[in-house]
Amino acid sequence: MRYKSTGRLNLIGAICTFISVLIIFQLFHIQASNAYVALSEWADEQYTYEKKIVYPERGNIYDRWGHLLAGNEEVYEVGVLLQYVKNAKTIAETLSAIPEVDYEKALETAALDYDNGKNIYGIIADFLPSGVIDALSAIKSEYETLNPGGEDPDQPSLRGMVWYPHLQRSYPENTLASNILGFYKFRDRKNGEGFYGVEEYYNDILSGPPVTVEIPLDPYMIEETPKLPSGASLVLTIDREIQAMVEEKLDEAVEHFKAESGTVIVMDPRNGEILAMATQPHINLNQYWVYEEELKDTTPFNRAISETYEPGSVFKVLTMAAALDAGEVDLKSKFNIGTYFEYYGSYIYNWNRKAWGEQDILGCMQNSLNVCLATIATEMGSEKFYSYMQAFGIGRRTNIDLGGEEIWPMSVPGDDDWWPINLATNSFGQGVAVTPIQMATSIASIANGGKMMKPHVVKAIIQDGQIYETTPQVLGVPVSEKTADMLNELLAQSLAGGEGSLALIDNYRIAGKTGTAEVPDDGKYDSALSNTSFVGWGPVDDPQFLVYVWIEKPDPEIGYWGSYVAAPVFHDIAEELVTMLNIPPDSVRHTLFAQGSDNDQAN
Amino acid sequence: MQKKLVQAYKTTPRRKQLQKMGLYVLPVIALGTVLALYLVFSAQAAAAGLEIRSFMDKREELQRQVANENTQLAWLVSNGNMEKRAEKLGYIKITGDNIAYMVLPSYPGRGIDLTSPAPGNNSESDILLNSAYQQSLWDFIQEMLFSEPDEEVQS
Secondary structure, eight states, rough: HHHHHHHOOOOHHHHHHHHHHHHHHHHHHHHSSHHHHHHEEEEEEIEEEEEEEOOOOOEEEOOOOOOOEEEEEEEEEEEEEEEGGGHHHHHHHTTTTTOOOHHHEEEEEHTTBBTTTSEEEEEEEEEEEEEHHHHHHHHHHHHHSSSGGGTTTTSSOOOTTEEEEEEEOOTTTTTTHHHHOEEEESSSSOOEEEHHHHHHHHHHHHHHOOEEEESSSSOOOOOOOOOOOOOOEEEESSSSHHHHHHHHHHHHHHHTTTOOEEEEEEEEETTTEEEEESSOOOOOGGGGGGGHHSSSSTOOOOOOOOOOOGGGGGGHHHHHHHHHHHHSTTOOEEEEEEEEEEEEEEEETTSSSOOOOEEEEHHHHTTTTHHHHHHHHHHOOOOHHHHHHHHHHEEEEESSSSTTTTOOEEEOOOTOOHHHHHHHHHHTTTOOOHHHHHHHHHHHHHHTTEEEEBBBBBBEEEEETEEEEEEOOOOESSHHHHHHHHHHHHHHHHHSSSGGGOOOOOTOEEEEEEEEEEEEEEEEEEEEEEEEEEEEEOOHHHHOEEEEEEEEEETTTTOSSSHHHHHHHHHHHHHHHHHHTTTHHHHHHHHHHHHHHHHHHHH | OOOOOSOOOOOOOOHHHHHHHHHHHHHHHHHHHHHHHHHHHHHHHHHHHHHHHHHHHHHHHHHHHHHHHHHHHHHHHHHHHHHHHHEEEEEEEOOGOOOOOOOTOOOOOOOOOOOSSSSSSOSSSOSSSSSGGGGGGHHHHHHHSSOOOOOOOOO
């Protein structure tokens, strides 16, 4: 009996051990099988992690003092979870109250049959502000009270209607500085990118790279949240108050002179910072999709960097700088200015088609005499002249940090489209096409002791709380400091006594030059229309600003000459600019400087 | 004479059975205890995990709200609005005639003052878990026993 009992127990034990060994063996076998590995990987992929593409918040854009010019605001996407829709008509009717929503399309979406894997969710409207969502939420709650769970099909119900928040690019200043900022195509949520201005030029660093994040669905798998790189923010060199003032003055001038458009650039010649850049037309960046209606035909987004034109006499500043620097002329040089100047069978006339007799270079600049400048350029020779023009960056990009900069190549000897007469006409700014930014950049070198600074609109970049300031870059030194200072003084005297007097402002010494150019049309010049320009800077002994004005094709019955059209715009802008930039009148500045020097010595 | 020692009594079969059962049941009880502890801690970890997920969602929501509030603030203090408010309050644009200039030796000048902070992660790390929960007991003991003490900082 005892033997039997022990034998049975041992048998059961052996069977259990055998089964256990079998189970363990099978466990190892399953775990090592290819099918298990594949299944495990598939399950991990499907159920362990949720893959999510995170688009970092686009960086902000500020003006030089930290005012927000471009940010992000919360808006909502409204859609339907088809599985829970009880009354598609109610949803369509309710949402069709929103102007952008069409009733038929909304009904079509809301009435789709739910099909797990295919039809789960449908979008009806997007980019709705929070106010609309608050109203929808209130209506939904009301219907839910009247018809709990949406069970009664004859009663209204918004069951299934849901909304999800997301960020949208926003421009709090609307049209202000629109040509500088450009815009971000926020309505294309997947492929949105920046167009024009800083939004285009700095698109990559503003947006930051999209990151695919694996979020564990298993709550046991707690992981550190990955550190997502956010878009960098930009601090511009633009001062929004100066920008607003300049835009206002420009709009007034364009309206007054019934001009086709206008452009103004305000620049700090010492470092190339653009303080303001205004052009027309302005577009509301929050409705960027209508820009094609605003900018007709081939109108560029930002004329200051994208539209080339023949600048006329403002170009004489560069010709005179080249001649002075090359030693072709000096302050004592005299020229006998006749009615015309003949060169290779072509005739160059002065603006009034009259002779001016003997003139020195001050008289040539003061009276803006084409014959004088053409004589100087031809005496200097094409090689020297074009060498200087290239040093000034004419025909080359300034590489300003804005999207969409255009140029017109400068024809030089040897090119198919260059003729000897070009040397004479180029000397006074005809037969050469430039953008306003090219002109402002090159002439700023005269105000800055010969050093030509790279124009730029970004002052600093902010990344992860750190501010990285940009460094001003020298593009070149086209003329010596001595030449620049000499011309600086010459143009101040020229302006004080010449036809540019409408540009002058009280208590400040300003240097500058007017420009009036005939407009080429179909290979000929249309003398009825003009491009009027003015470039001025000050204070002469310590230039802190340069203003370039271009008023395009003013009504000739109201104004034709740069001295009458563009110079007063400079005056109006510069008068307010000196206050906004805290530049004291010359006499006060000299007194304060003397006091400061005394204090320094005393200390 | 060799004596044969015989045990005076024998363990009863019932007691032997109980001892055997005890030997079998003991590992089961131990296993059960381990399982119970595992379940308790797993449940706590799961709850913490879910809470962290909800916090992450909340953080995203807050980041959106912060961005939105900053932009709304910028709308309120936009150049156009500020000009209107200044006019309403009776301010007029200053002209050169009304300004007195003076030298302030210690004044550093106007600088960048962001009306709203730039988006971005300013913190050094996003570690969710206390370091004590990021190593096993074995790692902790190893670290205690074998890690070299920090060198004294020479002043």
